[in-house]
Amino acid sequence: MPLLEVDKDKCIGCGGCVEACPLGALSLVDDMAVVNDKCTACGACMLACPVHALNLPDARPRKSSENLAAYKGVWIWMEQFHGRTGSISIEMLGQGRKLADTRKVALTACVLGHNVEHIAKEAISFGADRVFLADDESLADYTTAPYASTLISLIREYKPEIFLLGASARGRDLAGSVASVLYTGLTADCTGLEIDPENDLLLQTRPAFGGNIMATIICPDHRPQMATVRYRVFEMPVADDKRQGQVISIKAAMRPEQITARVIDSILEKDEINLADARIIVAGGRGVGGPAGFETIRKLAVVLGGAVGSSRGAVDAGWISYAHQVGQTGRTVRPDLYIACGISGQIQHLAGMKTSKVIVAINKNPDAPIFNVAHYGIVGDLFQILPALTEQFRKKLHH
Amino acid sequence: MNIIVCIKQVPGVTDVKINPETNTLIREGVSSIINPFDMYAIEEGLRIKEKFGGKVKVISLGPPQAINALREAVGMGADEAISLSDRAFAGSDSWATAYALALAIKKMGDFNIILCGKQAIDGDTGQVGPGIASQLGITQLTYVFKIVKLEPESGMIMVERLLEEGREIVEAKLPVLLTVVKDINQPRGATLYHLRRAAKLRIPVWTAGDLPEADLSKLGLKGSPTQVIKISSPPKREGMLDLIKTDSVEHSAAILADKIIAEKIL
Numbered sequence: 001m002p003l004l005e006v007d008k009d010k011c012i013g014c015g016g017c018v019e020a021c022p023l024g025a026l027s028l029v030d031d032m033a034v035v036n037d038k039c040t041a042c043g044a045c046m047l048a049c050p051v052h053a054l055n056l057p058d059a060r061p062r063k064s065s066e067n068l069a070a071y072k073g074v075w076i077w078m079e080q081f082h083g084r085t086g087s088i089s090i091e092m093l094g095q096g097r098k099l100a101d102t103r104k105v106a107l108t109a110c111v112l113g114h115n116v117e118h119i120a121k122e123a124i125s126f127g128a129d130r131v132f133l134a135d136d137e138s139l140a141d142y143t144t145a146p147y148a149s150t151l152i153s154l155i156r157e158y159k160p161e162i163f164l165l166g167a168s169a170r171g172r173d174l175a176g177s178v179a180s181v182l183y184t185g186l187t188a189d190c191t192g193l194e195i196d197p198e199n200d201l202l203l204q205t206r207p208a209f210g211g212n213i214m215a216t217i218i219c220p221d222h223r224p225q226m227a228t229v230r231y232r233v234f235e236m237p238v239a240d241d242k243r244q245g246q247v248i249s250i251k252a253a254m255r256p257e258q259i260t261a262r263v264i265d266s267i268l269e270k271d272e273i274n275l276a277d278a279r280i281i282v283a284g285g286r287g288v289g290g291p292a293g294f295e296t297i298r299k300l301a302v303v304l305g306g307a308v309g310s311s312r313g314a315v316d317a318g319w320i321s322y323a324h325q326v327g328q329t330g331r332t333v334r335p336d337l338y339i340a341c342g343i344s345g346q347i348q349h350l351a352g353m354k355t356s357k358v359i360v361a362i363n364k365n366p367d368a369p370i371f372n373v374a375h376y377g378i379v380g381d382l383f384q385i386l387p388a389l390t391e392q393f394r395k396k397l398h399h
Numbered sequence: 400m401n402i403i404v405c406i407k408q409v410p411g412v413t414d415v416k417i418n419p420e421t422n423t424l425i426r427e428g429v430s431s432i433i434n435p436f437d438m439y440a441i442e443e444g445l446r447i448k449e450k451f452g453g454k455v456k457v458i459s460l461g462p463p464q465a466i467n468a469l470r471e472a473v474g475m476g477a478d479e480a481i482s483l484s485d486r487a488f489a490g491s492d493s494w495a496t497a498y499a500l501a502l503a504i505k506k507m508g509d510f511n512i513i514l515c516g517k518q519a520i521d522g523d524t525g526q527v528g529p530g531i532a533s534q535l536g537i538t539q540l541t542y543v544f545k546i547v548k549l550e551p552e553s554g555m556i557m558v559e560r561l562l563e564e565g566r567e568i569v570e571a572k573l574p575v576l577l578t579v580v581k582d583i584n585q586p587r588g589a590t591l592y593h594l595r596r597a598a599k600l601r602i603p604v605w606t607a608g609d610l611p612e613a614d615l616s617k618l619g620l621k622g623s624p625t626q627v628i629k630i631s632s633p634p635k636r637e638g639m640l641d642l643i644k645t646d647s648v649e650h651s652a653a654i655l656a657d658k659i660i661a662e663k664i665l
Contacts (some may be wrong), residue, residue: 003490023410023431024410024431037464038431040462040489041490043625046630064530088447144539168563173539177539183617185494187625188523188526213631217627219597260571262571266566266567267566274563280665304665321562322581325581329436337662337665357662358662361600371642374640375641376642379644380651388625388651396656396657
């Protein structure tokens with residue numbers, strides 16, 4: 001029995017829902033929408049229905065055992081690596097400040113690590129009112145359990161209303177663990193966060209189905225309301241070194257002998273691969289023709305100070321490593337500038353880059369789907385166009 | 400080595416197109432696939448088994464037809480499969496999914512390694528793996544793209560994880576839950592021998608009633624802390640394509656460079 005209900009009095013048999021269903025769970029029988037067992041209650045059909053005939057009944061008459069009003073304040077986890085703050089955490093301090101002001105509550109930053117007192121100060125300069133600082137040798141490298149247990153005990157004691165983390169590898173690793181133990185809601189990869197003025201709930205908006213649908217999600221009965229936030233969605237706040245805040249030192253929750261995972265080594269990639277953080281990405285696809293062709297891509301990336309991306313096709317062909325892959329099975333990016341060279345623009349690739357601010361497509365095939373999402377385009381041979389473009393930027397930007 | 404692989408059946412994205420007018424998905428025919436990342440998890444499980452012996456069991460929570468995904472995994476070489484399917488699980492968010500899977504895994508008996516894909520390509524959350532690990536109280540190692548060392552006697556595992564700024568080598572004690580990324584291996588196809596076995600294999604279907612420890616209020620839609628309240632189209636891209644056409648490559652490149660510079664993003 002599927003959860004979705006079709007209101008037979010309202011359904012006009014238009015079939016819009018049948019097309020919209022990504023799971024093939026809807027069909028038309030006697031001009032009426034019929035739902036089968038494939039339905040997972042994702043809600044994609046509800047958008048397509050012009051007459052609001054589809055409903056997911058609210059099967060949650062649930063009483064909250066805890067007093068939700070006891071939960072106050074907006075918290076941010078400050079991600080750091082070798083003492084350097086992640087840009088995503090700074091972006092979240094900016095948005096966190098706005099949310100805290102709307103709710104008229106304090107903004108708290110959680111800094112965990114070793115020799116990271118400077119990050120506590122940095123967090124205050126970017127908007128935090130209060131910092132919990134767990135400075136301990138056992139927290140020097142991120143591993144899940146010591147970080148999660150420290151945050152969980154803090155959350156249980158101080159009860160924040162909202163807790164936000166960056167949607168980085170570490171942020172998603174940590175958030176999943178913390179929310180699971182606390183039995184609270186967690187929304188992954190949000191691109192929008194605001195407070196609903198009617199009920200003060202956090203409205204968390206995220207892309208689903210490869211970015212073809214936006215879902216707004218709430219966590220009505222559990223606290224804290226947790227979300228991970230995508231890179232480069234929110235504006236970077238401006239630091240104010242005169243801002244004052246409180247720094248509270250706390251202890252790590254696990255003793256070193258309790259920790260069962262240990263970081264042995266880190267192998268840093270060159271900056272050209274850090275796609276998540278990159279403001280500019282020059283990406284190559286099948287049209288690049290081989291590993292040597294990526295040199296042409298790389299030269300333009302260097303002149304622009306950007307990272308090198310690639311389509312799945314080029315990775316699968318072995319021309320460039322997976323760390324560069326943009327798209328549904330690679331990384332999702334939203335740089336200020338994305339230059340797609342020799343990339344046809346399959347839906348899986350578009351899902352990973354189409355929210356970039358400015359998209360440039362260079363492709364031999366004028367009908368390539370990449371041109372449907374591009375702002376600027378040139379139809380032609382990338383091996384002629386890219387060197388010319390690189391030369392133009394070299395002249396115009398560096399002189 | 401006893402290995403459990405968690406898999407999800409997802410819409411076969413390859414035949415999904417966008418209706419440009421409504422910006423929704425158009426699907427021709429109905430096809431479902433094993434989540435691509437879970438294929439790497441299955442393959443990695445099979446490789447560990449081939450090296451150290453033991454069994455690979457696959458489990459999936461989903462609607463009744465998710466059993467097809469399990470049969471496919473058995474066709475690749477998995478030994479056993481469990482389908483977790485019940486109306487009581489419908490509408491589960493990542494918390495309730497991890498809760499039900501963790502309870503089922505407890506019932507499945509001893510394990511050394513649990514493998515999951517890094518995320519599913521329909522939900523994209525990547526939260527179920529860490530959720531299962533926390534529910535079971537075991538170590539999680541996410542975004543793994545290489546098992547560097549595995550020593551069953553000492554119970555030690557060393558893996559390489561793929562992070563934003565590079566890779567990281569982590570050592571941990573078994574049991575562990577690993578979520579794997581695409582580059583970890585090349586999944587094998589099904590073989591005739593295993594396909595025959597898959598066709599005959601009885602796959603138990605567990606319902607909520609088969610999980611005696613389950614708190615029924617924590618299952619499915621009503622046990623899910625998150626609630627989808629609105630589905631909308633993504634914001635439309637502003638403006639039209641500005642296609643630059645001139646008589647020479649140099650001229651086109653110069654115009655494009657000027658236009659990009661004028662965007663003030665460099």
